[in-house]
Amino acid sequence: MSAYTSSSAGTRPVYLVDGARTPFLKARGKPGPFTPVDLAVQAGRSLLLRHSLPQNAFDQVILGCVNVVASEMNPARIAALRLGLAETTPAFTMQINCGSGMQSVDTAYRYIREGRQDLVLAGGTEALSHAPLMLTPQATHWLAELGLARSMGDKLKHLTKFKPGYIKPVISLQQGLTDPVVELNMGQTAEVVANLFNISRAQADDYAASSHILLAQAQQEGWLDNEVVPLYAPDGKVYPQDDGVRPDSTAAKLSKLKPVFERPYGKVTAGNSSQITDGASWLILASEAAVEKYGLTPRAVIKDSEWSGLEPEIMGLGPAVSAGRLAQRNKMTLDDIELLELNEAFAAQVLGCLASWNDVDFCRAVFDSEPLGQFNRDRLNIDGGAISLGHPVGTSGNRIVLHLMNALHRKGLKRGIATQCIGGGQAGAMLIETV
């Protein structure tokens, strides 16, 4: 396994000031009402309205987005301008698969820490329901040649070469969730992790049911109210909260679902996988100078971050690698992680990460140490996660940092880590402390 490690020797503190996200809306087989930019603009507008910042206050806008739609190239710039930010503020979009929304925060963190910038808007957006249907290469060639045919005769001759198989669309979402190097889709990598650490179907279903119960409770108690801002569709419909949660979920009900990725004996089902979802999330990051200049109230400080690489087949274990190394470098044991937001790509993968921290061989290979130990499940994803609220891939990394900040404050706690696996065999982790 290889690792890229950020320096923890930063010179300037970097504050998380505030953040907001849209509700996460389940993709229901047709394009949803919002494009990636629509989502980013609505989340950003509500966030910016909470602060009296001049138009040119931000030095930079960074937005993670995996599936950019053709009419919105560089969604960061389009969203920034639609949010009314100054034309002189540069904006770029980043793509590192499911890590995009956290990579935007980390990039902002580095710019500010190094003294290059003072105030950055960093987010993630994704409308998986808009992932395009594409033509097969054969169909594309056939269409191109039809366009090149000069005479009507040539065109008619070319029309006869059409084959019905050309109509079969290529589903970009399915392709995007498949690792082209090892030719496994993300669900299959979760099966690999489940087998490696003997995660049972019952354990995965039990974990998935608890994700729904915890999110339902958080919604009911209003714990997400300062985080989730409503979405307004052009037809007047309002979307007030995440709509994928199923409060009636139980392990018994989930046990009835058939495996999706490895039939008939696999353990990964629609019920214990993250949902395909649309949503956007933003965070405001500031230097001390920006905090003073604009009278902002910081809520947390970013202490450190870690990006790792590992075998693509076991990409789901990436959070164990990144968060483990981050904890070690900061002289923390697992018990010192007061809250852990570990993105729930799949229940089996979350449980595999926990199991790996207790595994002699894994810990020796990755950390050159004894097992890190048993992580206290009461501190893990305390308000549910991507299994119950969905996983708009370019957004989730941003959401888990935002939610970690809010959850630490709610519980009166200090230190937490947000971490996520990334398709292709990578992972990111971020250590924050409340202020």
Ligand SMILES: CC(=O)SCCNC(=O)CCNC(=O)[C@H](O)C(C)(C)COP(=O)(O)OP(=O)(O)OC[C@H]1O[C@@H](n2cnc3c(N)ncnc32)[C@H](O)[C@@H]1OP(=O)(O)O
């Ligand atoms: C690096 C990373 O982060 S990797 C992760 C990246 N993301 C992914 O790979 C996405 C993973 N998820 C998926 O691909 C999809 O969600 C799938 C393929 C697993 C399932 O897709 P869908 O079939 O559209 O799921 P859907 O939500 O419709 O559920 C299918 C069935 O399971 C049932 N079901 C799902 N959840 C539950 C639940 N909690 N309780 C009871 N039934 C449930 C549904 O009711 C549905 O049944 P029905 O068809 O009778 O209505």
